Amino acid sequence: EYVFLITKELRLDPLAGYHAIELLQRFMVKQLADLLTASTPPGAAADHPKSQEDAIYDNLKERLPLIVFSCVQLASKMSIHSRMIDSDTAVRFLRSVGHSVSKQALLESELMVLKGLEFRLNVPNPLTYTEILLEVLGHNEPSVPVERLHHLCHHVLQFVTLERTAVYDSLLKATVQCVSPSREQREKFMTVTEDCMLLGVTVIAVAVFILHVRRWQQVKRLTVFDAAVKSSLLLH
Template sequence: MSPLFLSAFFLECIFLICQELKLDPAVGYHATELVQRFMVKHLSDLLVTPETSAAAASEPRNLEDSIFDQLKEKFPLILFSCVQLANKMSLNHHMIDTGTAVSFLHLLGLSVSKKTILESELMVFKGLEFRLIYPNPLTSVETLLEVLGHNDPSVPVKRLYHLCRHVLQFITLQKAAIYDSLLKVTTQRASPSKEQREKFVTVTEDCMLLGVGVIAVAVFILYIRKWEQVTSSHTHTLHLMK
């Protein structure tokens, strides 16, 4: 199945929600994984509903309108539910209770009840087939930096980590465009085939590979003389993890 990339606007919304609620940054990245995986499943389910099937039998435009109508009102709550679920799976103890969630969503212009919030979380949980543990790109960056610091104590890992977080957020917000360009360069085709896009999914979902790229960018910015050494070391580490 081809990957679904959220627009930068929705990704930024997730990061801002985490920032406002003072959640661990890793929660935001975990939430984006949950949203994207849930939406792939949810959109697939919507395509076989009676309303959508009737629209598809009419005109393609009607199909788009039908799906949009079914999503537009509940999508903001889906985003928030994914943040909630990701936060519950994190190791920190800063949990957001339903009362706080209701108040926060009210500030965003969403009037929902505690029951609605819980029902939305359950819908997402079921849509993900009760699987909430997925690779997290920020965790991958942290793991790779820890290995780097162990192998080369001269590298100021803390300073690199600070920059890596900014680089990772930028890449995440521009992920669709970046991976699309990478796919075209790799296949040497302006319009890659469906089969090529499906094979490329393994690349888009490889958090360790993304982590290596993020650190490589950060090292290039801060310590260009060490860039080749660090990328070579991480390439070796990546091979060992495969």
């Protein structure tokens, strides 16, 4: 939600926002994995693992706003359709939301994220797949109102992104037909949660259903939706 608010406030291209979310997720996963496997941080007792975890989470919590902004800033630099966030704009914005930081701190945070991601910034995001699929859909079936679908898709994708945990948790439980999926089932399901193509296709399908229920069967034939859903069901 914070990423979407920054993107809107700074009038960035929506693609930059979704790119930033992907960067943030990848960075946080790696950062947590590295910190949890590292030596006990100062102030945490070696014989109390819970204290160590609490210290790690507290440390990340303090830095999270700046980390999130750094991901947005990096994403803006990667986007050809979005203006780049310069250091002056970044400092002013962060101060306006109650975070007083220096340009040096911003630079260090950005560098930390870059190193954490091993400078791999060209990552897929669901909006890119959604827009490409819409172009293909419009080319294959000119009667489909692509512009109206594009507008709806933005709302659907934003909702799914904000409610990601609940949406995928419900899908997993429905897939395995169990209210308490095992760890193995959750690990296998990761391929579904990380599939941007599947999410893009599903978002378009939902948008079409909202726009015009009668077009539902038509879009199913023109996309790989059936195959994608069937592949996810194989996890059971």
